[in-house]
Structures are given as C-alpha cells and as structure tokens.
Amino acid sequence: MVVASAIFVMPTSCKKWLKEEPYSLYASDTFFKTTDEADMAVLGVYQQMTGTAGYGFYMSMVFDIDTDIAQMQGTALSDGPRQVAHYGIPTAHSYMLDTWRQMYRGINRANLVIEKVPQMDLYKNGTDAQKAILNKILGEAKFLRGQYYFDLVRLFGDVPMKLKSTEATDDVLLPRTDRYEIYTQIIKDMTEAAALIPENSAKSKDERLSKGAVKGMLARVALFAGGWSLRQSGQMERPSNYKEYYAIAQKMTSEVMGSGEHALNTSYEQIFKNHCKFILEPKESMYEVALFNATGGAGNSGVVGTWNAPIADAGNPYGRANSFYKTTALFQKSYKTGDLRRDVAVCTYKLDVAGNQVPQLTGRLDEGWAPGKWRRDWQNTGPKDLNNTDINWTLLRYADVLLMRAEAENELNEGPNAAAYDAINQVRRRAYGKPLNTADATVDLPAGLNKSDFFERVKQERAWELCFEGMRRMDLIRWNILGTSIRATQAALKAYRSNYAYVAADNFKDNKNELYPIPQIERDLNTNLSQNPKY
Incomplete structure (x- = not known):
C-alpha cells in the first residue's frame, strides 16, 4: 500500500483521448503547474482500473463467478482463476494481492490530485475556462x-x-476502518464529484466521467451500503438505517432519469455490437473502463471477448477465444419466449477454424454455452494478440439505473409504486422489441404485486438484463442469498443432468466466502490487519 508521492504518467488505457507515451515519473512538488499536467495526473488515477488485476480480467470476470447464472469452466481447484471462482481461495492467492495493491495505488494517486489541484495558482487565479477544467479534474479524482x-x-x-x-x-x-465510515467518505466524495463534473454524456468522445455516470454509480454505492455484508463478527448484517441509503439511490436514479442525458438503446443487441467495435454510446453505456494496448500486450488491456465469449478455434479469421467463463444451460432456458436478450446474452455455437458457426446443442455440449455479448464474430478484424482485446469494460448502463430505481422504490414504499413499475417496464419492453414508453400488457409486469413478489421480479430481471456484466455475485451478496442461490443452482443442475459439472456449492462456506481474504503478504507486513472470518 506504500506508494511514493509522485506523479506516474502511464501508457494510457483511454484510447480516445491520449496517445500512448513512454512511462515517466515526475516529482509532485514540481508538477501541477498547468491544466495539462493536472490532466495527466488524473489520467494516472483512471489507469488503475485497467489491466489484468483491474477490470481487464479479475474485477470484471473472476470476481463475479461462480453464481446462479455462470461458472468458471473446470471443476478442479488447480489454478488461480478456479480457486477464486469455485470458492477455494488460499489467503496467499496472488489475485487478492494484485488487486489490493492496484486499488490502493489508485487511491494514492487520487489523494495526490485532490491535494495538489486546489494548491495550483490556476485553480485560484486562472481563467474561468481553466478553473472549470481543474474543477472537473478534482471531481474525477474524488469520484x-x-x-x-x-x-x-x-x-x-x-x-x-x-x-x-x-x-x-x-x-x-x-488498522482496518469500519466499512460504514468508509461508505460515509465514499458518498461524500461522489456527492462532491457530482457537483464538479458536467453533464456531457451526449457529446462525449471519450470514456471520462459524466455527471450522470457519477450519480448512477453513487446509487449503486448506496444500495450496497444499505444491503447485507459479512461483518468481522462472522455474521451477515445490514445497517438499521438501511432505508436512508436506499433513499440516496432513489434520489440519484431519479435525477439521472430526469436529466434527459441518458436513454435505452432501442436494440439490446446493438449495445454489445457497439462494445465489440469500440463505438462509444454514452446515452446507454454511461461509464466504461477504457482498455487499450497499442501492441496487443496485457498492460492496460483486457481479455474481454476471449475469456467470456464462445469458443473460437485458433486460426479462425476473427481470433481465438478460450471461453473459460461459462453460463449454465438452465439460465439460458430461463428466458421467456420472445425475449430478444436470450440469444444475445448466451451463445449456443462455437466458431471453427474457418470462422463458421457450429451449433453446440447435443449431448453435454450445453455445458459449454458461453456469454455471447462479446463474441469474436462481432469484433473488428483479426486480433493483435491471441488473448488480449481492446474492448472496454462497461461499469454502468442506463438499464441498470432503471432497475436500481425500481428496487429502491419498492423497498422504500414497502411495495412497488408507479415509478417502480415504469422503470422496470422500460427495460422489459426493450427486451421484447416493444416501444419503450408505451404500456403493453403482454410484457409489462402485472399490477398489484406485493413487495416480495416485485423484488423477485427485479432480482430475475437483473439477471436477464445485466448477466455477465460483473454485478451478479455482488448483487447476491448484498441481498444475502449468495450461498442459498449457489446451492439451489447446483441442485437444479444435478436434477437436469446428474453429472453436470458444477461444484461451487461443494466448496462455498456461508459467512466466509461472501468476502475474500485479506492478502497474507499485506498482513505479514502490517500486523494491525486482522483476517476475515474463517480464513
């Protein structure tokens, strides 16, 4: 966690707004003289989201699996990804350490920007345009x-x-800080950021934050703060004032919806084709982690579309995909007739060496079905690298804002109101190819649902809409049903096929695996760090 107080200007992952430059090191006491230097500093904060230990691999895929809708291929705890996915994680696991240190590097860089920008002469005495740029940079660092x-x-x-x-x-x-003290600081930082970052989504030409993205992410933070989490007592708990956090989520999602800055793409399929072809669409895809490496190397890049895509045989014109991230056959079958999301979300074919689609429909081939949102045959021409791609990882879509609004309204009002129905039904209408703002009894949820029934609909809708986008495992934790869901999924899959290869329930331990272990090396270096329960 120790990082020198300096500015690191890294090869940028944000391909739309800065060319890749050599690694450089600048002492912070001679930096922060111009808006360009401040901008370089905040790009270094963004950069810590990228690469293998960030949202290029671990944060996006490995830490979101196994769940009720997906699992890592292979049942043995024989390597790093499967140890994490199948809940057999040793305290010395390198993924834990790599991500821990990368997140703290990002925090340290953000702290430096937050300290230095207000000390700049231009921050106090610059032109209005210069002050606006620096305030935006300060907001980005706080967020x-x-x-x-x-x-x-x-x-x-x-x-x-x-x-x-x-x-x-x-x-x-x-020592460790209580998470609710941290949540208070997170909410403070993001609230201040929302006041400093402009509404620029419609004309945005890069992946940097907009006001809507900040508010949408703050809504997510609030739902997690108001949800369940594993405490040091070894018990899953939620705060007694959890509805105060849900009220923040309600307010933020309402403001995003009312801003007119964001909207659903009328085509669910087109969202992911845009991702695959590097087309930014900030109306729906509100916040993306920019992943890019000029030579195809792992630095600042990701494995989006190779690990979490259908198998593509080596040598085919679209590029290889090893396809280790798998959905379950029963999740694919859970979509209702007419739901256009099913064949986008789940791919039931592979690509052979010639690039032909080969259906995987017989015998046990359905155990190899994979996410289809980033399939190789939707991507651009042949790859720079067999494993790494430049496909961004999307952290927030407008559909998620709508579903968070529905969930918050249902919780706060002890049942769904008109706003909750409107939000979820927009998502459902798009799923069935219906006009987004026209009531349609064939797809809208039935009126009169109670709180529990509506929540079950939200829970399922989030699976169908947001599957494989990095949220499912964490959603199940904040709802306090991860273990229950994994056991029910394994039982259902074994009933479907007795030898179905799904083992998460064999390893999962309640009141343990809802958290990952504190990296052992960090505990060796810092004796004030206690370990998480049961590790």
Missing part, C-alpha cells in the same frame, strides 16, 4: 477515490482508509 474504496469494501470488507498521499515519514501500518 475515483470513492470508487476504489467501494471496490475494496465489496471485496474485502473493512479495509484501511487513508485520505492523504503517502510520504516517506507516514505510518503505513494502519
């Missing part, structure tokens, strides 16, 4: 600090919180 702490809390629970950049004289042996 990103909050996001990195949010990621750490969801993965590890209580973690050390540090709100100043690290210097050589600092005491770095910090």
